[in-house]
Amino acid sequence: MEFKEAKNKFVQTWGALGSQWGINKTMAQIHALLMVSNEAVSMEDIMEELQISRGNASMNLRALMDWGIVYKEYKAGERKEFFTAEKDLDELASKISRERSKREIKPALKILKEVSTIEAKDSAEEKHFVDQTSKLYDFVLKADNVLDKMTEFNENWLGKLILKIMK
Amino acid sequence: MEFKEAKNKFVQTWGALGSQWGINKTMAQIHALLMVSNEAVSMEDIMEELQISRGNASMNLRALMDWGIVYKEYKAGERKEFFTAEKDLDELASKISRERSKREIKPALKILKEVSTIEAKDSAEEKHFVDQTSKLYDFVLKADNVLDKMTEFNENWLGKLILKIMK
C-alpha cells in the first residue's frame, strides 16, 4: 500500500469508528488527519483533503478544541491559523473520557440517583425498580471512576503486573 | 417523585445516553424498560409503554437479542412471546463490550495494522504516519483487552485493593 492510500484509509476508518460511537464523522476525520500529520495543518488544507466546506471545517475544529484534543497554532509571518492534534494517546484517552464523563455520564448519574431514591411503597414492581436503578447507579459510578483511572492504571507498574496475572 | 414518573424518566434518560453512544434511542429505551421490569414484558406492552410501532419494537428487540442482552421467554398457556433483559450488570457490561469489540474495534484494528505497516520510505511525513498509527494500534489493542478484563478486575479482591490504593 502506498502512503496516500494508507492515510486515506486511516482517515476513513477513524471517521467510521467515530460515528459508531456517537461522534460526528467529519469531526473524527479531521482528528485523524491531524493525528498523523507531523506538522500543523491549515483550515484550507483540511477542507481540501477531506473535501468539506469551510463552515463544516470551522465548526468541527471548534468542537475538537472544546474537547481539548486539538490546538490552534500560529506561524510567524502567516496570518492564517493552523491546527494540531494531541498526539499523546494516554492524554487523548484521558481527555476524551473526562469530557464524556462530564457531558454525558455525570448528568445521567444525577437522574439515576433521583429515580433510585423514590419511596418504594410495597409493590414488588416498585421494589425491583428501586433495587435495579440503585445497582445501576453504583455500577455506572464505579465504571466512570475506572475510566478516569485507566490511563494511570495502564502506566502503573503494579497495574501491569496485575494485568499479567489476570491473563 | 412518583413511581410512574420515575420509571419514565429513567427510560428517557437511558435512551438519550444510548443515542449519545451510537445506540439507537428506541433500542436503549426498550432495554431500559426491560431492565427495571420484574417480569417479562410482551411486545404489545412495550409498544404501548413507549408508544412505538410494531415493526420498530420487533426490529429493536431482535437487535437486543443479537447483542445477547435481551431474552425471549414463553409463558405456559400464552401464545405470545415475552421479553426480559439481562439484569446482572457485570454480565451486561461484559456482553456489550464483547460485542462492540467484535463489531467495531477488531475490524478497526485490522485496518490500523494494515496502514501502520506500509513501507515508510524516507520522508519525515511518512515516518510520522507509521509511528503514530503503530502507537495507535498498540494503544487500541491494549484498551480493548483492558475492557475485556474490566469486569473480572472489578470483582477481583486484589483489583479492589489496587483501586483503593490508586484513589
Added chain:
DNA sequence: TTAAACTTTCAAAAATAATTGAAAGTTTGT
C-alpha cells in the same frame, strides 16, 4: 386444512443530524 394469533419484513415516510455557502464578523497591516 383452516383460521386465528401472533411476528417479521421492508418500501415509503418522517425525524434527525450533518453540511453547505454566503453574509456577517474579526483581525491585521498600511
Added chain:
DNA sequence: ACAAACTTTCAATTATTTTTGAAAGTTTAA
C-alpha cells in the same frame, strides 16, 4: 480609516437514520 485576509455563524439544503404500517410469513389449535 480602509481593505485585505481570514474565521465564524446560521438558515436552508442535503444526507442519514429511524420509524411506520401493512403485507407476508409463521405457528398453533381445533
